[in-house]
Amino acid sequence: MNTETLIHELAMQLQPVRPLSRPVTRLAQWVLITAVFIFLSLSISGVRPDIVAAFAEPGFTLRTLLMLGVGLAAAFSAFSFAVPGNSEKWPVVASVVGIAAFFATLGFWLISAKTFSPGPGMICVRNVFSLGIITGTILCIMLRRAAPIKAGVAGMFALLGAASLANFATQFICQREGPVHVLVWHLIPVVLLCGGGILAGRLLFRWNEGK
């Protein structure tokens, strides 16, 4: 078939389509859905009783805000990656800077730490995984309507966004303090979910293989 015939056939079978909303609008929609799930999660697990005292500590506040920032920037990156030719780099840079800052605060915390035991943390793992997987799946479904060029990267940022917000919510539940606890029970699940995101992206975002 020559190219002109192909073009004519594509034009003949044309159906009107609703253009995708802008990445920021899609991010807002996803954040609203995620907020509902975070609220449900906090309702089920219960907010730690010393939450006001915890926020009085600058380190805790900074780490919590950084997780929130990384989550939003990573999710925005995922939505940007899903639009071909979208070259906005700042959300990716913001995610990387946020992660670096988070690890820096964790490093300072480690230096001054008195205990290096992670303590029990399966509840934290369960929270990060359950919330991360649910909201990450919703994000991936939203991305499937777009056309991610770098499928693995889009998947990784999607799950980084979801897992970071799950981690943000876990900060309101988990009463155990300590850098090793946060590293082992809060951050390793985030890393695992990011790895899963790369695989999920490669499997799910096959928009170019026909519908």
Add this chain to the structure above:
Amino acid sequence: MDPNQDQVLAALLANGQKGDSVAYEKFLLEASVVLRRFLIRRMKTIEMAEDVLQDTLLAIHRARHTYLPGRPVGPWLYAICGHRMTDFYRWHRRVERVEAMVMNETIDSTSEENKRGRSVREALADLPEKQRKVIELLKVQGLSVKEVSAHTGMSESAVKVTAFRGYETIRRIFGVDKK
């Protein structure tokens, strides 16, 4: 692509998204001129460039809802085209690797099938009729893809896909995936 041409194409695509098939056909025709020029500069042969161009047009059609009206259309077009070009080269490298294996019988000497003394030609006999016929015409009789297409009545793309599937089966039989 100059800004004026970008604006014209963007307007045509925005109308295409609303279902205007005349505007859409004009958009695809004009985009194909731009993209053909882009591909010919980057690909080994004109035939390859045309193959990727057609694949790109199909991808553009599937992803037409992802163009955000009001934004420049050039980066969107080139991103899709570059993506299809990368995929095409990846696919080609795989085909060439498998073809080389079939031609040279560079099979895994430790594979179970090889231990049984099975040759590639014997494996060929076990392939589905269509795959076997296409591979024999291409590799035994040495016909070109175009000639096989004329001989079998299949399209050139179908010939390539059928041959590739056959190569993959032979590759699996001889455990070449492990390499």
